[in-house]
Amino acid sequence: MSMDGKIKLKADHLCKTYFSKKRDFDAVADISLEVKxxxxxxxxxxxxxxxxxxxxxxxGLEKPTLGEVCIDDEKVTGTSEKISMVFQRMAVMPWKTSMENTEMGPRYYHISKKERRKTAQGFLDMVGLEGFEKSYPRQLSGGMKQRVGIAxxxxxxxxxxxxxxxxxxxxxxTRYAMQDEILKIWENNKRTIIFVTNNIEEAIYLGDRIVLLTKRPATVKQVYDLSGLPRPRNNVSRAFMDIRREITENMDLGLE
Ligand SMILES: Nc1ncnc2c1ncn2[C@@H]1O[C@H](COP(=O)(O)OP(=O)(O)O)[C@@H](O)[C@H]1O
Ligand SMILES: [Mg+2]
Incomplete structure (x- = not known):
């Protein structure tokens, strides 16, 4: 990832406070970052x-107390069709098959069912779920369900x-396998990805850059540029261990 790429998304001083009669609760103090x-x-x-x-x-699912989000230099309020979310849980609807879950994408309501299915099939193949199109989530492993969410x-x-x-x-x-899987998918079909984790090793294995947050209320503690670490990364290499130690020492505990 070159450092001169176009800025795709910008978070500008995002803050979130939950107000209540008893006491206000700061969840995010102030986060600014740019994603290329x-x-x-x-x-x-x-x-x-x-x-x-x-x-x-x-x-756009949650309204900031302060601050704003820009995509392609335009301020966004609310959800945008340029963004999709992959969740940890509830990634797929249990009553729908892999194919039905995959072709749910909102952008596709206006195209023919046949065309939508063809696109969905391509991405199911890409994530290695060929042959599982008619399976229901309960018939799939955790890793396979996540791949449906990605497709x-x-x-x-x-x-x-x-x-x-x-x-x-x-x-x-499965987690290690999925880390390789998501990198492979991304390398073959590049998108702008914001990947959240609490796992230092996973962060170093995956990221072009890492934005390290403080404990709550979150703000940016440090940004690490990993463009000097070629992929696939070896998690017991000297360079990997060095950055791992540095981040470990710099990362807050989540405890209050
Ligand atoms: N709608 C809400 N109302 C009040 N507090 C919330 C709400 N959503 C999240 N929180 C609180 O904000 C804090 C940060 O939550 P979260 O962003 O889910 O943490 P994590 O970093 O683990 O993803 C938590 O203490 C959580 O309980
Ligand atoms: Mg969370």
């Missing part, structure tokens, strides 16, 4: 620091994919 077109940006922060609240503001996000033709700890519920082996 086709960049794989990782947001890393401790549990409960405000990562999901931040991502929900970027997606759906791609089918929605969104330019920006937001991923909120998408592999957090998976066992360690």
């Amino acid at each position: 077109e086709n960049e794989f940006l990782v947001i890393l922060g401790p549990g409960q620091c405000g990562k999901s609240v931040f991502l929900n503001m970027v997606s 759906r996000a791609y089918t929605a033709a969104s330019e920006i994919l937001l991923m909120d700890e998408p592999f957090g519920a998976l066992d360690a082996q």
